[in-house]
Amino acid sequence: MGMITVKITLKRNGDFMKILKTIPKEDGFHMPGEYEPHEGCIIIWPERADSWQYGAVAARKAFVKVASAIAMSEKVTVCASEAQYDTAREMLPEHIRVVEMSSNDSWARDYMPTFVINSKGQRRGIDWGFNAWGGLEDGLYFPWDKDNKMARKFCDMMDTDIYDARDFILEGGSIHTDGEGTVLVTENCLLSRGRNPHMTKEEIENKLKSYLGADKVIWLKYGIYNDETNEHVDNICAYVKPGHVVLAWTDNEDDPQYAMSKSCLDILEGETDARGRKITVHKLPLPSPVYITEEERDGLLHMDMEPTRQENERLAASYVNFYISNGAVVMPGFGDENDEKAKKILEELFPDRQVIQIYARDILIGGGNIHCITQQIPKAVK
Amino acid sequence: MGMITVKITLKRNGDFMKILKTIPKEDGFHMPGEYEPHEGCIIIWPERADSWQYGAVAARKAFVKVASAIAMSEKVTVCASEAQYDTAREMLPEHIRVVEMSSNDSWARDYMPTFVINSKGQRRGIDWGFNAWGGLEDGLYFPWDKDNKMARKFCDMMDTDIYDARDFILEGGSIHTDGEGTVLVTENCLLSRGRNPHMTKEEIENKLKSYLGADKVIWLKYGIYNDETNEHVDNICAYVKPGHVVLAWTDNEDDPQYAMSKSCLDILEGETDARGRKITVHKLPLPSPVYITEEERDGLLHMDMEPTRQENERLAASYVNFYISNGAVVMPGFGDENDEKAKKILEELFPDRQVIQIYARDILIGGGNIHCITQQIPKAVK
Numbered sequence: 001m002g003m004i005t006v007k008i009t010l011k012r013n014g015d016f017m018k019i020l021k022t023i024p025k026e027d028g029f030h031m032p033g034e035y036e037p038h039e040g041c042i043i044i045w046p047e048r049a050d051s052w053q054y055g056a057v058a059a060r061k062a063f064v065k066v067a068s069a070i071a072m073s074e075k076v077t078v079c080a081s082e083a084q085y086d087t088a089r090e091m092l093p094e095h096i097r098v099v100e101m102s103s104n105d106s107w108a109r110d111y112m113p114t115f116v117i118n119s120k121g122q123r124r125g126i127d128w129g130f131n132a133w134g135g136l137e138d139g140l141y142f143p144w145d146k147d148n149k150m151a152r153k154f155c156d157m158m159d160t161d162i163y164d165a166r167d168f169i170l171e172g173g174s175i176h177t178d179g180e181g182t183v184l185v186t187e188n189c190l191l192s193r194g195r196n197p198h199m200t201k202e203e204i205e206n207k208l209k210s211y212l213g214a215d216k217v218i219w220l221k222y223g224i225y226n227d228e229t230n231e232h233v234d235n236i237c238a239y240v241k242p243g244h245v246v247l248a249w250t251d252n253e254d255d256p257q258y259a260m261s262k263s264c265l266d267i268l269e270g271e272t273d274a275r276g277r278k279i280t281v282h283k284l285p286l287p288s289p290v291y292i293t294e295e296e297r298d299g300l301l302h303m304d305m306e307p308t309r310q311e312n313e314r315l316a317a318s319y320v321n322f323y324i325s326n327g328a329v330v331m332p333g334f335g336d337e338n339d340e341k342a343k344k345i346l347e348e349l350f351p352d353r354q355v356i357q358i359y360a361r362d363i364l365i366g367g368g369n370i371h372c373i374t375q376q377i378p379k380a381v382k
Numbered sequence: 383m384g385m386i387t388v389k390i391t392l393k394r395n396g397d398f399m400k401i402l403k404t405i406p407k408e409d410g411f412h413m414p415g416e417y418e419p420h421e422g423c424i425i426i427w428p429e430r431a432d433s434w435q436y437g438a439v440a441a442r443k444a445f446v447k448v449a450s451a452i453a454m455s456e457k458v459t460v461c462a463s464e465a466q467y468d469t470a471r472e473m474l475p476e477h478i479r480v481v482e483m484s485s486n487d488s489w490a491r492d493y494m495p496t497f498v499i500n501s502k503g504q505r506r507g508i509d510w511g512f513n514a515w516g517g518l519e520d521g522l523y524f525p526w527d528k529d530n531k532m533a534r535k536f537c538d539m540m541d542t543d544i545y546d547a548r549d550f551i552l553e554g555g556s557i558h559t560d561g562e563g564t565v566l567v568t569e570n571c572l573l574s575r576g577r578n579p580h581m582t583k584e585e586i587e588n589k590l591k592s593y594l595g596a597d598k599v600i601w602l603k604y605g606i607y608n609d610e611t612n613e614h615v616d617n618i619c620a621y622v623k624p625g626h627v628v629l630a631w632t633d634n635e636d637d638p639q640y641a642m643s644k645s646c647l648d649i650l651e652g653e654t655d656a657r658g659r660k661i662t663v664h665k666l667p668l669p670s671p672v673y674i675t676e677e678e679r680d681g682l683l684h685m686d687m688e689p690t691r692q693e694n695e696r697l698a699a700s701y702v703n704f705y706i707s708n709g710a711v712v713m714p715g716f717g718d719e720n721d722e723k724a725k726k727i728l729e730e731l732f733p734d735r736q737v738i739q740i741y742a743r744d745i746l747i748g749g750g751n752i753h754c755i756t757q758q759i760p761k762a763v764k
Contacts, residue, residue, distance in 0.1 A: 015457060016477045075397060082464070082484040082528070085535070095398045099539050100483050102464040146464070153467070157481050157539070 017156045020124065020163045023210045029116035029124055030213025033179030033239055034324045037379040039123075040075035041325065042154065043067050044106040044373070045088045045098075047081060050141075050308045051105055051366045053299030058362040063106075064091050066323070066330055066363075066370055069356045071096050073327025079103065079150070099157065104132070104147045107368060109234065110171035112375035113151040113162060116213060123380030125155040125162040126211055128170040133229050134194025135169070140228060140367070141303060158377075168207055169195040173232040173372050175208065178242045181215040181274030183208055186223045189230040216274040220267055222260035224248060227316035234371045235318045237264060240282070240349045243273060248318040249283035257286065284345055287336035290317040296365055309365075321369030322346065323376075329353050332360030332369045399538045402506065402545045405592045411498035411506055412595025415561030415621055416706045419761040421505075422457030423707065424536065425449050426488040426755070427470045427480075429463060432523075432690045433487055433748045435681030440744040445488075446473050448705070448712060448745075448752055451738045453478050455709025461485065461532070481539065486514070486529045489750060491616065492553035494757035495533040495544060498595060505762030507537040507544040508593055510552040515611050516576025517551070522610060522749070523685060540759075550589055551577040555614040555754050557590065560624045563597040563656030565590055568605045571612040598656035602649055604642035606630060609698035616753045617700045619646060622664070622731045625655065630700045631665035639668065666727055669718035672699040678747055691747075703751030704728065705758075711735050714742030714751045 024030070043063060046052045052059040067076050071093070079101035080088035089098045103111075110133075113125030130148040132139035148166075155162040176184040189195075190204055199207070205217045223231025236248045245268065249261050268281050292313045300308050319342035322331035329350050333339040339357060347355045363369050406412070425445060428434045434441040449458050453475070461483035462470035471480045485493075492515075495507030512530040514521035530548075537544040558566040571577075572586055581589070587599045605613025618630045629646055632639050650663050674695045682690050701724035704713035711732050715721040721739060729737045745751050 016479055018476065085531070089538075094400065097398055097538055097541065099481075100535060102482060149467070153482060156471075156479055159479065 015159055017152075017159060018161045019152075020161055022163070024116045024124065024126065024163055025210045025213045028118045028213075029122075030118075030181075031114060031116050031177050031179065032378045033177060033242070034376055035239070035241060036179055038074045038326050039377040039379045040077060041070045041323070042108045042112045042375045042377065043076060043078045044101075044103050044108045044112075044150075045078055045080035045084050046106040046366065047084050047103075048105055050301040050303040053296050053362075053365055059366060060087070060091060062358065062360060062362040063373065065358045066373065067096055068093060069328060069330045069358060070323065070325045070374065073325050079108075079154075101150060101153055102146045103150055104141060104144050106366070107147075107171075107173070107372050108375040109173045109368075109372045111147045111150050112172065113155055113160075114172050114175075114212070115376070115378050116163075116211075117378050117380055121379075121381040123160060123378060125151060125160055126165050127151040127155070127162045128172075129166045129168055130171065131169050131194070133171065134192060137194030138192070138230070139194060163211065165211055168211075171229065171232065172375060173229060173234040173368070175212065176233050176238050177212060177214060178239045178273060180242045183212055183214045183217045184220065184233050184237055184239070184245070185217060186220045186231050186233045186236070188222055189232055192230040194230070214274065218267070218271050218273070220264045222263055224316040224318050225255075225257045225260060226314045228367055232372075235316055235321050235369070236261070237268070238320050238322070238371070240346075242275075243277045244280045244282065244349070246282045246284040246320055246345070246349065248286050248320045250286045255289070282345065282349060284319050284342055285338045287317050287319070287334045287338050290315045290334055290361070290364065292365065315364050317364055318369070319346075321371040323370050323374045324350075324353070325376075327353060329355045330370055331355060331357050332363070333357040334361055334364070335359065397541050399534075399541060400543045401534075402543055404545070406498045406506065406508065406545055407592045407595045410500045410595075412500075412563075413496060413498050413559050413561065414760045415559060415624070416758055417621070417623060418561055420456045420708050421759040421761045422459060423452050423705070424490045424494045424757045424759065425458060425460045426483075426485050426490045426494075426532075427460055427462035427466050428488040428748065429466050429485075430487055432683040432685040435678050435744075435747055441748060442469070442473060444740065444742060444744040445755065447740045448755065449478055450475055451710060451712045451740060452705065452707045452756065455707050461490075461536075483532060483535055484528045485532055486523060486526050488748070489529070489553075489555070489754050490757040491555045491750075491754045492611075493529045493532050494554065495537055495542075496554050496557075496594070497758070497760050498545075498593075499760050499762055503763040505542060505760060507533060507542055508547050509533040509537070509544050510554075511548040511550055512553065513551050513576070515553065516574060519576030520574070520612070521576060545593065547593055550593075553611065553614065554757060555611060555616040555750070557594065558615050558620055559594060559596060560621045560655060562624045565594055565596045565599045566602065566615050566619055566621070566627070567599060568602045568613050568615045568618070570604055571614055574612040576612070596656065600649070600653050600655070602646045604645055606698040606700050607637075607639040607642060608696045610749055614754075617698055617703050617751070618643070619650070620702050620704070620753070622728075624657075625659045626662045626664065626731070628664045628666040628702055628727070628731065630668050630702045632668045637671070664727065664731060666701050666724055667720045669699050669701070669716045669720050672697045672716055672743070672746065674747060697746050699746055700751070701728075703753040705752050705756045706732075706735070707758075709735060711737045712752055713737060713739050714745070715739040716743055716746070717741065
């Protein structure tokens with residue numbers, strides 16, 4: 001047969017994922033705010049039994065509640081492994097899409113694409129490097145190869161071009177943006193020795209600006225106490241609209257969290273955003289400290305011959321870890337007396353959205369919360 | 383937290399897969415001819431080493447050639463398991479989409495959805511039951527559960543409604559249609575005891591008509607000699623346009639294939655189609671008999687303690703096993719003196735398409751050919 005002489009012109013121009021080596025900002029792309037219109041949301045089905053107690057049974061139910069709440073106002077896609085596909089498909093309502101996609105764990109925020117858009121309404125993904133929150137230095141599990149492939153797999157499935165930023169270790173939960181040029185991060189996470197130790201703070205800042213299409217990075221120092229992600233910003237501070245953030249807060253000065261939150265407050269109140277605005281900080285109370293029970297700990301598989309949680313370990317519970325969907329704010333509850341108070345505050349801050357609170361202890365035990373297990377796909381013409 | 387009061391209306395109406403219990407014909411849907419416009423094509427990446435010799439290395443190369451030839455004029459999606467994903471992604475050109483989807487083997491024709499359309503240009507899938515060409519009676523492997531889930535998984539991924547026809551065992555390769563009311567099948571396959579032995583021929587015919595939106599089923603008796611699918615029609619006879627078929631043919635009366643092809647010829651020439659037209663039969667010469675070599679057989683893993691091919695087994699080689707894409711006819715070649723002759727005939731029959739011949743011995747060894755490893759998605763508004 002030999003060579004084929006091609007008389008046909010390729011008709012599929014543009015309708016497939018191209019891997020881009022250019023810079024989003026230079027191409028006119030930026031990451032929009034989470035409160036801007038979404039096409040949908042990505043969630044990964046929980047499975048690994050050293051993350052999710054008792055075979056992830058309770059976690060699955062909590063994930064279904066979160067997915068269902070989001071699906072009330074936007075399209076939700078849940079990625080499940082071959083082994084879990086049937087269970088996911090049966091447990092999720094039919095209007096939620098389920099696709100087969102393998103992962104090492106279930107943190108869509110951290111390794112699904114960060115999406116950027118341009119003024120024409122085009123959309124592209126960013127494929128950051130992922131090393132399980134610190135790689136061999138202080139990462140949380142090994143290996144992480146399946147997680148690290150998901151952004152590209154997802155963009156391939158949706159025929160969306162993707163920026164190759166794999167040389168830079170970043171999780172989606174370690175950044176928040178107002179969509180108008182400002183990015184929030186924490187030093188404890190972004191300057192950790194397990195991520196990009198070869199880069200200076202300035203180089204990291206420039207990387208963020210050029211990939212997120214931003215003009216200013218505000219560096220908080222800390223996140224939530226004992227947060228195993230090296231203190232992701234999305235557990236302590238989130239934009240609710242341009243110029244306005246919520247900050248996880250406790251008035252108890254004996255709690256190690258107090259000094260951490262106070263430091264963030266001082267920085268935020270002393271800063272202006274990319275557009276020169278002062279930032280209004282809305283304190284969102286923390287629940288009373290949450291500790292893992294012996295029964296819960298007993299329900300977790302060991303990893304590398306070790307338990308994955310310490311005895312009586314304090315969990316990084318925070319109401320700030322919510323997801324903003326097109327029609328709702330889906331926030332965690334902990335059965336705490338502050339549940340209602342935090343909900344009321346978000347209701348006031350999001351007058352056009354319904355605030356849906358979901359009991360999320362079974363997500364928290366896995367090491368994150370509702371924002372961590374979701375990733376929005378901004379609306380776009382393509 | 384208790385019950386959530388929902389104030390938001392579900393916005394995702396229609397934009398997800400619904401499983402339909404109704405009948406396509408009654409809903410106004412029918413299966414179009416393969417020569418009608420396509421949205422694209424589905425292929426499954428070859429993997430199992432008891433089907434594909436020497437770890438499927440040569441098969442993968444042949445699949446890439448087929449996919450690339452089809453992708454010259456329509457979108458191709460290749461489904462690969464997690465284990466094979468990286469290899470598939472690297473070997474396939476970037477304009478071919480790769481999605482993770484597990485299977486037992488690589489016969490998209492037989493267990494990916496049969497798509498039907500209606501006069502409004504809407505598209506739906508059919509999810510037939512699949513039991514590996516005969517189940518526990520005379521099927522070719524066990525288990526077949528992953529194959530049998532693929533049609534539904536694919537429709538879920540593409541947000542396309544699907545008819546539930548799982549109570550009826552049918553492979554896509556066992557039917558051909560002119561898109562105008564006529565369906566071609568073989569008795570040896572559709573009446574085999576491993577498929578729907580509880581149904582009469584009349585019941586099977588009615589099932590086909592009601593699901594394919596057809597008015598007439600033409601029953602050939604035989605397919606290709608030693609075809610392990612119980613003689614699928616797509617290896618012996620295919621529509622090239624309404625009223626015209628190609629029929630695999632040999633003039634050698636000593637070949638057992640002669641009587642089989644002659645029987646088909648007689649039936650076809652004595653029949654009219656659903657619209658009352660006589661059927662013009664174009665003979666497509668067969669290659670000289672193809673036998674598996676000892677070296678090839680040696681490269682296959684055993685299954686259930688047995689070799690999967692007999693010594694010197696005759697393979698069911700046929701030029702009829704081609705795929706019609708939007709711009710081409712992608713046909714097999716065997717390094718046989720009839721390769722060129724068969725190609726010329728198809729070039730005459732398809733004046734508006736380029737005929738691309740691909741050396742396909744490495745696909746044939748797996749048990750099928752180009753038509754067997756592809757499934758078209760007809761063009762539709764949705």
